[in-house]
Amino acid sequence: MKIRNYMLIGLLPLCFTACQTDEIPVPPEGNGNTEQTPEEPGESEDDSDKPIxxxxxxxxxxxxxxxxxxxxxxxxxxxxxxxxxxxxxxxxxxxxxxxxxxxxxxxxxxxxxxxxxxxxxxxxxxxxxxxxxxxxxxxxxxxxxxxxxxxxxxxxxxxxxALSLVRVKILRDEYLGEGMVTDVTIRNVTSYLRMNIQDGVVWKQDKKSDIPIGGGYMLNDANPTVPEAILPPLYHPQDVSVSFKLDGKDMSYTFPSYHEWEAGKIYTYSIKIKGAYNGEVNKEDVPIDVEYWSQFGKTDDIVIREVDFTNFEDMFFISGRTGYIPACTAVPAER
CATH class of the missing domain: 2.60.40.2620 (Fimbrillin-like)
Incomplete structure (x- = not known):
């Protein structure tokens, strides 16, 4: 009997220990810290992957x-x-x-x-x-x-x-021939430029070229064909001319050196043909029509004066095979 009592007394601590163990909560695995560890510098995504x-x-x-x-x-x-x-x-x-x-x-x-x-x-x-x-x-x-x-x-x-627009209007006027115009060309044009994109200032290079601008049409004063060319702004066009063939005859007109072509403006030269077929061909006047690109149709007044035969600088000519005849000069009026 004593031995059984001793055994029961020895088992009592084990029972108490087992009961206490069941009541203690089991901690989660790891250190128990649920916060995310901040990324170290240099561990972020590449800048190239950053959204735009x-x-x-x-x-x-x-x-x-x-x-x-x-x-x-x-x-x-x-x-x-x-x-x-x-x-x-x-x-x-x-x-x-x-x-x-x-x-x-x-x-x-x-x-x-x-x-x-x-x-x-x-x-x-x-x-x-x-x-x-x-x-x-x-x-x-x-x-x-x-x-x-x-x-x-x-x-x-x-x-x-940044450039100018030059138009050439050829009118039959008194010309009695068939009136076929071909090979209209602006000659001796400075063809390579350099523009400052900050202010649009254009610098001319040395190379010059001829620029074909049309042809293959009949003279029609009621509804004239007007060939045109985008050209550099020129304050004094030197040796720049327009040439064309009228019924196979070579003709040309040199733009006066005192003219000024400003950027953003249209200049229209009207050439009137005088004379009979196979006869003398001359020009009576060449008005200059300056049209602002912001106000299409606006023109400068043209002042016509008699030719001063001592002032050859201001004479305009249109040449044919039989030579040329001086006529009047057209000068834009002062604004």
């Missing part, structure tokens, strides 16, 4: 200054495929018009206030803010600028025309 902030993207909404009626080569409304370059912060960005808006070739975020220089046509080869121009391509060249900020990142430059 579309609110900061540089956009384009260009307008045209001095709108004119539609002409060959001259842009008076944006067409699908037109390209404009935006130069800013040493970046030369290309934008293409898709028919309704301008699409950037690559995204560019505006992080601060900055000046944007716009130019047309776009070129990959912008050097020191200068655009090389080939006049023989007969492309309209434009420039403009504006300021953008992170709050207003869309560039809205007003585009200015």
């Amino acid at each position: 902030n579309e609110e900061l993207l540089l956009g384009l909404d260009a307008t045209l200054k001095n709108l004119v009626e539609s002409r060959s080569g001259v842009i008076n409304a944006w067409q699908t495929g037109n390209e404009i370059g935006l130069y800013t912060e040493d970046k030369n960005l290309k934008y293409t018009y898709n028919g309704s808006k301008w699409i950037a070739a690559e995204p560019y975020e505006v992080q601060k206030e900055q000046t944007v220089y716009a130019y047309h046509p776009y070129s990959e080869n912008i050097r020191d803010m200068y655009l090389d121009i080939d006049v023989t391509k007969q492309e309209d060249v434009m420039y403009g600028q504006c300021v953008v900020t992170s709050d207003f990142p869309t560039a809205k430059p007003e585009m200015n025309h």
Whole structure:
């Protein structure tokens, strides 16, 4: 009996221990800290994977200054495929018009206030803010600028025309021949230019070329065909002329050296043909019609004066196979 009592007394501590063990909660695995450990510097995602902030993207909404009626080569409304370059912060960005808006070739975020220089046509080869121009391509060249900020990142430059437009209107007047005009060409034109895209100032290079501008039409004074050329602004055109064939006869007219062709303006030269077929051909007067591209149809008054035969600088001539005859001079009136 004593031995059994001793055994019961010895088992009592084990029972107490078992009961206490069941009541103690088991801790979770690990250290029990459920907070995430902050990432060490350099462990974040690569910047190239960072989402683009579309609110900061540089956009384009260009307008045209001095709108004119539609002409060959001259842009008076944006067409699908037109390209404009935006130069800013040493970046030369290309934008293409898709028919309704301008699409950037690559995204560019505006992080601060900055000046944007716009130019047309776009070129990959912008050097020191200068655009090389080939006049023989007969492309309209434009420039403009504006300021953008992170709050207003869309560039809205007003585009200015950097070159002049020269038109040649040949009128039958008293000419009795068939009146077929062919091979109209502007000759001795400075054909390579360099434009500062900041202000549109054009610098002329040495090379000169002839630029064909049309032909293959009949004289029609009621509804004349008017060939035209996009030419460099010239304050004194030297030896620049227009030549054409009238019923196979070679004729030419040299633009007076005292004339001035300003950027963004249209100059129309009207050449009247006098004389019978196979007879003498001369010009009575060549009025100069200066039309501002912002107000199509506006003309300068023309002052006609008798030729001073001692002042050969101011004489105009149109030559034919039989020679030339001096006539009157036309001088734009002072504004």
